[in-house]
Amino acid sequence: MALFQKVVIIGVGLIGGSLGLALCRRRLAETVVGAGRSKENLRAALQCGAIHQAAGDPRRAAAEAEIVVLAAHPRANRELLAEIAPGLAPGTVVTDVGSVKEDIVRFAGGVMREGTVFVGGHPMAGSERQGLAGADPYLFENAFYILTPLPGQPAWAVDKVRAMVRGIGAQAIELTPEEHDLAVAALSHLPHLVAYALVNSLASLPAGERLLPLAAGGFRDTTRIALSSPVMWREIFLVNREKVLALLDVYKRELALLEEAVQKADGDALEARLQRAKELRESIPGRG
């Protein structure tokens, strides 16, 4: 018997599509329903086996769901949640896959009805590839998947999301929404901001474009995430604005310390800061 009766995924793009593929291939749900604005995309999702059924109306699909996964862009997720919440059956759990958690968790507190539960989620997995075309049933394999349940939420609801996370091969980690947003500001949002700025500073170089072919592996690695979707990142930066700005202040202080050491030609101070960074970087688990 499958783990779930019916899972409804709203937004079948890179993450929603990968989730659907993982659920279908591992037979974790009797029925995986996809909902979304684009009929063409839903048809493609059916064809590639990411969903069993396509639904035109998210609200009606969600009304029959055991779990609803909001996998659209952050702002769309809020609107979708407001739209589906009134029609959910008691016992339904809603989760999302957005990169920022305080905002949606607070919003959910205002719209969810008695007997239904919203548990924020964020799979730490991604790809430069965008949309359903980049979907991969193994995207979540061994990835961390952060959940942000609130104190007092019923255990059965959190357990349901945890079971889904485990089922698709990911490792669930629980943080408060605030801890989560600070962590992603440091580990993901700030690096993106830094990479975008780094690429843009090339444009100011005389003959900058002529020099581009000389960009070796280091530059390419450092700026790879600047290939990410500007539309999505505009939203992420703004939704997590406060923490992004706080982390940016921390970063600018670190940059100023390095600059000061270079300015003063203080080799020892410089080397000490580089050494500290190298050691911290080496302590990050995983290859390279």
Place this chain on the structure above:
Amino acid sequence: MALFQKVVIIGVGLIGGSLGLALCRRRLAETVVGAGRSKENLRAALQCGAIHQAAGDPRRAAAEAEIVVLAAHPRANRELLAEIAPGLAPGTVVTDVGSVKEDIVRFAGGVMREGTVFVGGHPMAGSERQGLAGADPYLFENAFYILTPLPGQPAWAVDKVRAMVRGIGAQAIELTPEEHDLAVAALSHLPHLVAYALVNSLASLPAGERLLPLAAGGFRDTTRIALSSPVMWREIFLVNREKVLALLDVYKRELALLEEAVQKADGDALEARLQRAKELRESIPGRG
């Protein structure tokens, strides 16, 4: 017949060792001689086929060379050049592989004797692996290799270095020393500084170290170059100090523009700057 009689490589580490391996395997030189401070390292270089002979005294080895390649750290290269220059035979060409060119080229102008020529070089190839253990005969394959000849230098001398570069599979590009130093400040030195600062800003996070396992691919890619040698990068930042600081100013302006857009929650301005970066990044040749 081999292209060269005798090539002397001073400093048989990652770059010098890879060069030696490429020269020996492709039989580009009758004799490849390695010189350096560490006897143990030279013995290892002999054993792995990176050199044919080990020399204890760089000056004596260089006196018999057709080409001398300075492959030690930038500051050591200056000292080595001062040491070997007086003993070079007429017709000898010296080149180096350092990441900064104005400094060494100017220095060479003061120490090279009549009839010998210094042509600055910089292979745009590297590896996080350090030392001879990371050496690879294919490191230069299809890599760009910048040469910084000066106007008025004899064509035969520049041709010799160009032939070596072509022989090891790299593509020679000529820039003035200043153009080179500006390009590497933008494409390599600034990204390193940015990556070191980014890693260090994690240390200021509450529970920063506990969050490290959550660092997904984006963070790892962006900060991979912070694994590079602090001793080497201390030198590079200081030797190319003026241009690094100039590029850092450009970068800080770009970062401030992004910050301002986030601060004001000006989504359109933000998206426009992200879009510009994405397009510029996409125009960089090569995969991903």
